[in-house]
Structures are given as C-alpha cells and as structure tokens.
Amino acid sequence: MGAGHGHDHGVSADSDRRWLAGALALIVTFLIGEVIVGVIADSLALLSDAAHMTTDAASIALALWAIRLAARPATGRMTFGWKRVEILSAQANGLTLLLLALWLGYEAIRRLFEPPEVHGVLVLITALVGVAVNLLATWMISRADRTSLNVEGAYQHILNDLFAFIATAAAGLVIILTGWVQADVVATLIVVALMIRAGLGLIRASSRIFLEAAPEHLDPAQIGRDMAAREHVTEVHDLHIWEITSGSPALSAHVLVEPGNDCHAVREDIAHMLAHDHHIEHVTLQVDHAGPQVLDIGIRDSNTHPCGDSHSPKHVSPGKAPHAH
Structure with missing residues (x-):
C-alpha cells in the first residue's frame, strides 16, 4: 500500500491585504458622509446604499480577518489549517446580502404607497460621488486574488454597491427632471434584485465546499x-x-x-x-x-x-x- 501526496497548504499568493485595507478605508470615509446626506435628503435609496456600504465594510474586514487566519500553519487538530475560515467568511457575506435585501425590499414596497419628499439634487450629487468611490474600491479589490471565494465575497459586495449608486444617480436625475419621487424606490428595488442574485451565488458556492462536493469545473x-x-x-x-x-x-x-x-x-x-x-x-x-x-x-x-x-x-x-x- 502506498500514498502519494502533492499537498499545498499555501495561502493564495495574490490575496493582498493592502488592497483590501485601502478599499476599507475608502468606503468607511464615504459611508459617514452618505449617512448624513441621506438623512437630510430623506432618500431611501441613499440610506439603502449606506446600509449596503456598511455590510461592504464589514465584509472586507471579515475577509482581512479570514486571510490572516488562513495563513496560520496546520498544527494540532487543525490538520488542514484554518483555510475554511475563508469559506465561512464568504457564506456570511452571502447571508448578509440576502438579509439586507429583504429589509430594503420591505421598506421600498412600503414607500411605494407612502412616498416621502426626496431631494433629487442631493441624491444625484451623492450618488455620483458614490459611483467614483466604488469604482476605485472595486478596482482595488479586483487586484487581490478573486479565485478566493472569500475575496470574491467582498468583491461582490462592492460591485453591487457600484450598481446601486448608478441606479440611485439615475433616480436622482429622474426626480429633478420629472418630480417622480417613486424613482427612488425603483432604484432601491433594482439594488435588491442584484443583492439577492449575488447573495445566492455566494451561498451556493460556499455550500458546495462545506458539503464536500466536487468543484464545478472537475468531472x-x-x-x-x-x-x-x-x-x-x-x-x-x-x-x-x-x-x-x-x-x-x-x-x-x-x-x-x-x-x-x-x-x-x-x-x-x-x-x-x-x-x-x-x-x-x-x-x-x-x-x-x-x-x-x-x-x-x-x-x-x-x-x-x-x-x-x-x-x-x-x-x-x-x-x-x-x-x-
């Protein structure tokens, strides 16, 4: 009887903590300003973006923590090391996307029947700044190793937030030009749909690993x-x-x-x-x-x-x- 081993316990080489940390600092700075403007403008779309960005910040912080743990050597009872912590992080990111989508969907439907007055100019300006910030953050995280489901989870959070700001900017422009305040709600529902799609994808991929299914690309x-x-x-x-x-x-x-x-x-x-x-x-x-x-x-x-x-x-x-x- 013989055993052949080609074991590689190394962490993904390109999962660069500096890129994730830079994106985290950028998002937290903008998040504080967005909450202030969202309250002043009474915009659900802006507040939903701010809530989403809070989960973005948490997802990046979780990804950084998971990368640090995964780098620990295999010792004692942890014969594979702590690598699966990254999958726990990815699943947590997927779950937070779904839970946040449910809350925002409820709020959006409620506002369809009781639309508040929304300040379109503040919404548009803040959303355009948000697009720029999220473009930069998305680029920074894309520099890390996205073959890691952990990094991909953080990336999906930021990418969905970018789409959200684009939809919010469009809503702000519609409100300015037509006065149709329900555009704010429509933008929120678009974001909710994107969040559900990304959340389900992360949960499905991480669940396959926890259930020890063969990778999709291997037959x-x-x-x-x-x-x-x-x-x-x-x-x-x-x-x-x-x-x-x-x-x-x-x-x-x-x-x-x-x-x-x-x-x-x-x-x-x-x-x-x-x-x-x-x-x-x-x-x-x-x-x-x-x-x-x-x-x-x-x-x-x-x-x-x-x-x-x-x-x-x-x-x-x-x-x-x-x-x-």
Missing part, C-alpha cells in the same frame, strides 16, 4: 476514467474529490495495480497526471496489487469488502474486466 467520472486508463492500472474505486477551500481541490482514491508491477511508479504516474491534466495537487492514493493478497488485509472483517465499504462507482481500465475480490 469525477472523467477523472476516474483517466486514472483507470493509466498503464498497469486495473481498477479505481473509493474516489473522492472535494475542495479544502476555494481553488484548493483535493482527491483520494484506492487504486488496484496489475500483479508484478511497481505500485510506487503507478502512484507517481497518476499523481503527475492529476496535477498536469486536472490541476489537482493535493492527492492521497492507496495503491495495492490486484489479486488474492488484498484479502489478507487483517484490519477488516472477512465478510466485508476487502478494500473497504465502497459506495462510489468503480472505474475499470479499458478492455479489462472488473477485478474480482
């Missing part, structure tokens, strides 16, 4: 066939593919090799193929010779499957019958 059936097609391999089973954190796929499997061939050489060949063809670096393989000797493993009862209680599909080398245990 376990095809990978199993590729492994079984390698020279001297007779069968692959107990194949599991999951993500430790976003961008860090992992694989484990039991591989049976033709009797008389070098198990270690086969293991190295499969590990190289997985890294080169499928970009899976974190690989653990149990490799045994196919044949009666497998039955002699004394760690399992003789009435059980000799290679473990396998519930996953078997992948058999092309042109060969499944191995009879």
Whole structure:
C-alpha cells in the first residue's frame, strides 16, 4: 500500500491585504458622509446604499480577518489549517446580502404607497460621488486574488454597491427632471434584485465546499476514467474529490495495480497526471496489487469488502474486466 501526496497548504499568493485595507478605508470615509446626506435628503435609496456600504465594510474586514487566519500553519487538530475560515467568511457575506435585501425590499414596497419628499439634487450629487468611490474600491479589490471565494465575497459586495449608486444617480436625475419621487424606490428595488442574485451565488458556492462536493469545473467520472486508463492500472474505486477551500481541490482514491508491477511508479504516474491534466495537487492514493493478497488485509472483517465499504462507482481500465475480490 502506498500514498502519494502533492499537498499545498499555501495561502493564495495574490490575496493582498493592502488592497483590501485601502478599499476599507475608502468606503468607511464615504459611508459617514452618505449617512448624513441621506438623512437630510430623506432618500431611501441613499440610506439603502449606506446600509449596503456598511455590510461592504464589514465584509472586507471579515475577509482581512479570514486571510490572516488562513495563513496560520496546520498544527494540532487543525490538520488542514484554518483555510475554511475563508469559506465561512464568504457564506456570511452571502447571508448578509440576502438579509439586507429583504429589509430594503420591505421598506421600498412600503414607500411605494407612502412616498416621502426626496431631494433629487442631493441624491444625484451623492450618488455620483458614490459611483467614483466604488469604482476605485472595486478596482482595488479586483487586484487581490478573486479565485478566493472569500475575496470574491467582498468583491461582490462592492460591485453591487457600484450598481446601486448608478441606479440611485439615475433616480436622482429622474426626480429633478420629472418630480417622480417613486424613482427612488425603483432604484432601491433594482439594488435588491442584484443583492439577492449575488447573495445566492455566494451561498451556493460556499455550500458546495462545506458539503464536500466536487468543484464545478472537475468531472469525477472523467477523472476516474483517466486514472483507470493509466498503464498497469486495473481498477479505481473509493474516489473522492472535494475542495479544502476555494481553488484548493483535493482527491483520494484506492487504486488496484496489475500483479508484478511497481505500485510506487503507478502512484507517481497518476499523481503527475492529476496535477498536469486536472490541476489537482493535493492527492492521497492507496495503491495495492490486484489479486488474492488484498484479502489478507487483517484490519477488516472477512465478510466485508476487502478494500473497504465502497459506495462510489468503480472505474475499470479499458478492455479489462472488473477485478474480482
């Protein structure tokens, strides 16, 4: 029996804390001013943007904290380190987007029937400044590694806020030109729809990792066939593919090799193929010779499957019958 390991416990190299910290400082500064103007103008769109920017600031702060934790080495009981904290951060960002969208949607519908007087000029000016601020913040966060679901969560917050300010600026212009104050509410509902879309996307992606589903870009059936097609391999089973954190796929499997061939050489060949063809670096393989000797493993009862209680599909080398245990 052999095990092959291509483990990489490094943090995403481009997740640059300085870009996130710079975006955080920019947003907090503008947030304070926007709340003041939103109260003066009695604009729900501005106050909703301010509420959203509060979650933006919180999401970036959470992302920075998660990056710091994820950089800790794997020690003690934390054998994978703290990498999944980044996925917790991404899921929290998704949940806050959905909760905020529900509150803003309720307020917007209420104001449809009781529209307040909205100062269009203040709304327009503040929204235009908000567009500029969020463009800069979006660019700063885009400089970090967006393959990290944690960073992507913060990025989605800022990007949705940019869309919100564009909609709010349009509402302010409509109010100035036509006096139709419900434009403020329409802008809010547009923002709500965008927030729901982004929030659901983050929750779906993070949930896949928590449920240890295979990454969307990897096909376990095809990978199993590729492994079984390698020279001297007779069968692959107990194949599991999951993500430790976003961008860090992992694989484990039991591989049976033709009797008389070098198990270690086969293991190295499969590990190289997985890294080169499928970009899976974190690989653990149990490799045994196919044949009666497998039955002699004394760690399992003789009435059980000799290679473990396998519930996953078997992948058999092309042109060969499944191995009879």
